[in-house]
Amino acid sequence: MREFGYRRADDVTGAVALLDADPGARYLGGGTNLVDLMKTGVERPARLVDIRRLPLDGIELTDDGGLRIGATVTNSDLAAHPEVRRRCPALSQAVLAGASGQLRNMATVGGNLLQRTRCGYFADVTKPCNKREPGSGCPAIEGEHRNHAILGASEHCVAVHPSDMAVALSAFDAVVSYQTADGPGELPLADLYLPVSDTPHRETALPRGALITAVTLPAAPVAARSRYRKVRERASYAFAIGSVAAALEVHDGVVRDVRLAFGAVASRPWRAHAAERALVGSPADAEHFAAAADAELAAARPLPDNAYKVTLMRNLVVAVLTDLAQEAAR
Amino acid sequence: MHPSTSSTVTLNINGEKHQLSLDHRTTLLDALRERLDLTGTKKGCDQGQCGACTVLVDGRRTLACLQLAVAAEDQEITTIEGMARGGELHPVQQAFLELDGLQCGYCTPGQICSAVAVLEEHAAGWPSAATEDVRPEHGPPELTDEEIRERMSGNLCRCGAYVSIVRAVARAAAQQDESAKEEAA
Incomplete structure (x- = not known):
């Protein structure tokens, strides 16, 4: 590991000023991803600015009934919070589906959004990787890509974003608040992650040195009946090979409102707008759920070894929406 | 500079x-x-995947291999060496001993620290990925074997002593419930 300086930030302004003054500095939250990547040399910061003890660890109801979640709230506290479980059970479930109890106690909301891909080539500094070393190539396309992207990838990178939490946040139009030396700013989560294109090393639209301070979920009554379902290669403590965050409101057997987002299929949480459009006004049955999944997955461009994900995602969408429709009928 | x-x-x-x-x-x-000779905490994978290094930081189970020491300053750290009270083993330690919740023992300090925290998390009403319905009106989940397995999934045991580990955690949980009832009575 490269040697580095360490400073514990006293307040948000101070943290942002430290980053602004030092291009080699990085924020340290829970460190569960950053410290791991520093050990392997993927990340080589010259200084860490520790933001974990900043007073950004609250979860508050907003005036309109949404939730404002501080950036240093741990994954554990987010998942256990009664208002999160009441207003958006899919968010609690998504967080609980990720990592282990120990890691969720350490990991923060801001860090979860900014964690790096678990692509094996990205993690191995002896291999080429366009995300880690622009222009060096992407061995995953010809190599090990069983768990890589089927949507929105490019010939330069097919890595997936590993977060479960971000998938649920994406389904409910979360907004990310941040602070820079020039002042505060906001980005819809939908615009946080940049398209892969030929610049997979540029992952987010955050300005340089920005510190995520909070994530706000606008009020969405449909979120009260929501679920997160994750498929992985072992029963627990593994990254997704596919996941769905969904919410459904049915009236007289017809879909009135629906939210759908996919995980582990793209470089970002994938909001399934095409599927949502196909569903609103349709009968809430398996046939129409499958047709909606197909509408979204028509854009899929799988590689030889991850074509299974197209079927997997279709089946997941049908299963989750069927569960939600049955719950609505009770 | x-x-x-x-x-x-x-x-x-x-x-x-x-x-x-x-x-x-x-x-x-x-x-x-290496510095304090507290070798009860074990180094397994050293990359946050096995749980052998689990300790409590301000009461929360934490992976010591991904925790920079400098960032843990002034926090209350509890290791396996600090689990017993006045010469009495912690109920979780006692249950692991009585029910053979181990074979080689290498993962055991991490398992025990993790299990102690699992009991507290459960007592605080935290749901898990095994919880059927996380909405608070459904009340806290019962600590079934399935719940224990899910909550302990961050601690690997390469000997495969899992069956006994689950039994040990369940017994410690039952004892904790008993003593809570006695205190209330």
């Missing part, structure tokens, strides 16, 4: 304060084992 790459750090471990001069790269795990 090059920032200093080491600091003097006060670590509060099992109720005792230790002042150390530490390279910032030092993990809490290495500080415990």
Whole structure:
């Protein structure tokens, strides 16, 4: 590991000023991803600015009934919070589906959004990787890509974003608040992650040195009946090979409102707008759920070894929406 | 200007304060084992995947291999060496002994620290990925074997002593419920 300086930030302004003054500095939250990547040399910061003890660890109801979640709230506290479980059970479930109890106690909301891909080539500094070393190539396309992207990838990178939490946040139009030396700013989560294109090393639209301070979920009554379902290669403590965050409101057997987002299929949480459009006004049955999944997955461009994900995602969408429709009928 | 790459750090471990001069790269795990001779906490994978290094930081189970020591300054750290009280084993330790919740023992300190926290998390009403319905009106989940397996999934045991580990955690949980009832009565 490269040697580095360490400073514990006293307040948000101070943290942002430290980053602004030092291009080699990085924020340290829970460190569960950053410290791991520093050990392997993927990340080589010259200084860490520790933001974990900043007073950004609250979860508050907003005036309109949404939730404002501080950036240093741990994954554990987010998942256990009664208002999160009441207003958006899919968010609690998504967080609980990720990592282990120990890691969720350490990991923060801001860090979860900014964690790096678990692509094996990205993690191995002896291999080429366009995300880690622009222009060096992407061995995953010809190599090990069983768990890589089927949507929105490019010939330069097919890595997936590993977060479960971000998938649920994406389904409910979360907004990310941040602070820079020039002042505060906001980005819809939908615009946080940049398209892969030929610049997979540029992952987010955050300005340089920005510190995520909070994530706000606008009020969405449909979120009260929501679920997160994750498929992985072992029963627990593994990254997704596919996941769905969904919410459904049915009236007289017809879909009135629906939210759908996919995980582990793209470089970002994938909001399934095409599927949502196909569903609103349709009968809430398996046939129409499958047709909606197909509408979204028509854009899929799988590689030889991850074509299974197209079927997997279709089946997941049908299963989750069927569960939600049955719950609505009770 | 090059920032200093080491600091003097006060670590509060099992109720005792230790002042150390530490390279910032030092993990809490290495500080415990290499600098303070607290070798009960084990190094397994050293990359956050096995749970052998689990300790409690301010009561929360934490992976010492991914925790920079300098960032844990002034927090209350409890290791396996600090679990027994006044010569009495912690009920979780006792249950692991009585029910053979181990074979080689290497993962055991991490398993025990993790299980102690699992009981507290459950008592606080936290749901898990095994919880059927996380909405608060459904009340806290019962600590079934399935719940225990899910909550303990961050601790690997390569001997495969899982069956006995689950039994040990269940017994400690039942004892905790009993003593809670006695206190209430």
